[in-house]
Amino acid sequence: MNNYIPFSSKILDVIKHTDVEFTFRMSCKREVKPGQFFEVSIPKFGEAPISVSGIGADYIDLTIRKVGKVTNEVFERYVGDTFMLRGPYGNGFDVDIYKGKELVVVAGGTGLSPVRGVVDYFANHRNEVAGMTLIVGFKSPEDILFKEDLKRWKETIDIVLTVDSTNDTKNYRTGFVTEYIPELKFQDKNNAAIIVVGPPAMMSFSVKGILNIGIKEEQIWVSHERKMCCGLGKCGHCRINDTYICLDGPVFNYTVGKTLID
Incomplete structure (x- = not known):
């Protein structure tokens, strides 16, 4: 090829x-x-x-x-x-890494798209993880993506679906995804695995919240996608220091991802 x-x-x-x-x-x-x-x-x-x-x-x-x-x-x-x-x-998410873990996916808006495959896999193979929670936020009820998937996933995994604001507080939770991170409960924090994908500011504050509840950096994965262009590492548009996001990423363990400041 x-x-x-x-x-x-x-x-x-x-x-x-x-x-x-x-x-x-x-x-x-x-x-x-x-x-x-x-x-x-x-x-x-x-x-x-x-x-x-x-x-x-x-x-x-x-x-x-x-x-x-x-x-x-x-x-x-x-x-x-x-x-x-x-x-x-790119390298993508390896679902094998998360098997047996208490997995949490935190996604903002269209950030749900690249992790949809991970959520869908474990929603259909719930026995392969010790726990599964999705925290996902959108601007408004009208901006929610994958509504049918969310209904189906809810049958097997825990979902926190929130919108930034709405008058329909009866049917929707409100607030940013970061507000729901402190509510996470784990049987063993050392067995937790967290994926965070979304706009840069949302990812930054979400990771801070996750670290604040006692999760280690090496237990967190992020996806940097905003700067990609050619996909082949030739144009240099996504280069940060010696890292090419399109080749070395876009998925990174946070121990590496935290150094990729553009």
């Missing part, structure tokens, strides 16, 4: 979450891990790195937000059309 050459991928399905966030189910039979990403390209418009939000036997899910030239064009294409893809790139 030549990593420089994209391949054609057919749009199998399009799932609308919000007015600006859709999941595109793309044909793909390559081996993929949660947290890895693909370069989505459209001739004459360019390309953009998109995290994998779901993995099937012959497809991948790419949850895309309409925010720029390439993604705007993406939203003009629907079932039966094609994208050009390169990848997968």
